[in-house]
Amino acid sequence: MQEELGHQDGVVTVAQLRELGLTYDEIRAEVEAGRWHRVGRKTLSITGPEPSGPRALARRAVWEVGGHACLDGASALIQAGLTGWSEDKVHVSVVRGARYRLVEGVRVHVLRERGRVIGSDPPRTPPEVAALRAATWARTDREAATILAMGVQQRIVAADRLGPAWESSPRSSRRALLGRLVGLVADGAQALSEIDFAELGRARGWPEPDRQVVVRTSRGRIYLDVRFTRYGTVAEINGVQHYSKLVSIDDALRRNEHAISGERALEIPAVGLLLDPEPLLDQVEAALRAGGWPGPDLSCGSGPAEVAS
Known part of the structure; x- marks a missing residue:
């Protein structure tokens, strides 16, 4: 029996057993002997008392x-x-x-x-x-x-x-x-989330950043999604391909807290911008202020206060 139905993860139906030639009496005998176990009206477990x-x-x-x-x-x-x-x-x-x-x-x-x-x-x-x-x-x-x-x-x-x-x-x-x-x-791309990030930043009166900045490193050229050059702050918009679980949004928030006090390279999960953007935006704003940004120019109304060089 294990060989014939081994691919079914240890569960079978009474109908399948009948098709293999067993009688109702033979099936009942196996159940009463404790070798097989009923786990439903139609289903038997042949490997233990519960489905495995x-x-x-x-x-x-x-x-x-x-x-x-x-x-x-x-x-x-x-x-x-x-x-x-x-x-x-x-x-x-x-x-x-x-x-x-x-x-x-x-x-x-x-x-x-x-x-x-x-x-x-x-x-x-x-x-x-x-x-x-x-x-x-x-x-x-x-x-x-x-x-x-x-x-x-x-x-x-x-x-x-x-x-x-x-x-x-x-x-x-x-x-x-x-x-x-x-x-x-x-x-699988960041284009949409980068647009969202830009719109959310403008609504808060942030300076306009540079985008898709090319930086040369020891490992070759890399592209930075968003860089507030004047204020030493970089924001990387990470698409869902970077995450196996959205608990990574919480991880990103914790990592960003440490980054704000040192190198201000912030990780922004794209899905986080959609689900709960405010904590992430608060961190970007804190990084900008730590880099010397004075805050939005309220006298000019809404919109960007200045353009980063």
């Missing part, structure tokens, strides 16, 4: 819910190979009107239109669709941004498929946020 790991739980979820359920959201991404992310429940989706069962440890999403399903062992939604749904169903905006960025960074989600999937997706409770996130994540 997230992949086994995913199989159990699809089998037990029924109604042609498939893995969706974060669970579909994990099944596709996403690492560094965990969920307290398995996410599956069914089409509206399907007959399904509620199962402990499983969150069922009833969708008007589910779209394409790939695979069968177990079935799941395509990664680009799963990532957008995972972001929509996430508990917080930060979690939404995290899983979207991680999916692309780990190459579970093809960046060039994310945009089209977003354009054809239905309404989302986070539509405004996700629209901006998809632009950042799918492009």
Whole structure:
């Protein structure tokens, strides 16, 4: 039995056992002897009293819910190979009107239109669709941004498929946020976030910086995204490809605190500008003041106080 169904992470269905030629009496005998364990109406664990790991739980979820359920959201991404992310429940989706069962440890999403399903062992939604749904169903905006960025960074989600999937997706409770996130994540570039940074700086009355400055170092030429030359402050706008988790926003804030008192080279996570820009902007402003910037010229109204040389 282990050899025939070893690829199923230690879980099987009664129907599969019957297809292998076992009778109901033989199956019951194995359960009563404690060698196999019931973990649902349809599912047996043949390696221990509980399903062993997230992949086994995913199989159990699809089998037990029924109604042609498939893995969706974060669970579909994990099944596709996403690492560094965990969920307290398995996410599956069914089409509206399907007959399904509620199962402990499983969150069922009833969708008007589910779209394409790939695979069968177990079935799941395509990664680009799963990532957008995972972001929509996430508990917080930060979690939404995290899983979207991680999916692309780990190459579970093809960046060039994310945009089209977003354009054809239905309404989302986070539509405004996700629209901006998809632009950042799918492009893998800093252009959009640099524009955001410039606009936010102008709103605070910062001096205009130099941009894409070429600097020669012992390791060759490097390009600095933003450099306030007169005030000895550099800001690097890092896209999502630099981060495996958005806890890096917090790490950047801590590193910047140290940088302000010495070399003022600040790290600005692009997604941080979208989710919670003020703490990062406060640090840039503190660095500028430490470099001698007197602050905005309030007598001239809003806008840049001066142009850096």
